[in-house]
């Protein structure tokens with residue numbers, strides 16, 4: 001049942017801290033502050049490329065994973081949505097690894113890619129919530145999230161659980177490839193293990209998120225901006241808003257603003273910024289100042305340091321707990337999803353069963 005919550009989505013949003021915590025419990029050694037994944041059938045030092053494929057929110061988790069694998073493990077990464085990857089006829093390297101991400105393990109396009117990359121000789125690693133699924137059975141390695149059942153069509157806790165697994169996998173690859181030392185591994189793992197309590201703290205900011213939701217709920221179009229590893233979180237925010245509130249939203253890497261989308265901006269098109277002070281902040285800030293100068297209403301997710309600098313630029317600021325830049329995308333996903341939920345409440349839509357959508361897309 002919904003345990004007294006109004007919707008499954010609300011309940012599942014509140015389960016973020018537990019989903020992250022339980023997932024990490026399986027794949028870390030908390031005492032040693034090291035990563036302890038199940039054994040992999042290849043040596044990450046010999047892998048020439050990882051090919052990441054998924055759909056929807058799971059794809060955005062994969063985009064974050066690409067930043068981690070590239071920057072921490074110096075691992076070349078290819079990524080695409082499953083419906084495109086399936087038909088691209090892209091060349092696959094010898095000894096390559098295919099990384100599939102899916103909550104359900106039943107998404108038709110992702111499964112299609114799994115099968116074709118397996119034929120191409122790639123090792124198949126899947127990040128799944130439902131481990132006893134078709135994808136689970138057909139994978140060489142399953143890295144399980146421990147998010148528990150996700151009922152709401154909009155994915156919530158599975159997303160942060162996916163990110164937790166991908167973060168751990170990136171640390172593991174980095175260790176095997178010799179691109180981080182033990183002290184760095186301990187520091188990165190500690191910042192992951194700190195996340196459940198930081199995630200719980202996000203819920204003390206709900207009133208500020210509601211203030212933001214009142215601005216968004218009046219809009220017909222909304223622009224989400226992020227930079228670097230927070231760009232996929234902007235995509236996630238825009239998808240969630242479209243999915244459950246039926247408000248049109250688009251996400252961009254903030255640096256792309258002046259290559260087109262800035263022409264959309266006026267008072268009626270709010271700009272939601274994912275802007276922790278630790279990630280290319282000054283660059284995002286200058287993009288937001290440009291948007292504000294064109295009459296845009298700026299709504300920002302940031303931390304205490306960022307909030308100081310956004311004063312006078314942003315109309316509503318949600319100040320989140322301080323976290324290491326490494327885990328910021330995981331933490332910032334939570335308030336971004338809560339925002340979509342609060343807007344949907346204001347709109348009175350069917351939050352758990354949005355029109356035209358199914359929980360798991362098992363046909364192409």
Ligand code: M6R
Pocket residue numbers: 055056057058101102103104105106107110153154155156239240243359360361
């Ligand atoms: O079960 P999967 O993770 O493979 O599903 C992928 C997408 O269909 C899913 O994330 C979808 O985009 C969600 N409804 C987004 O909230």
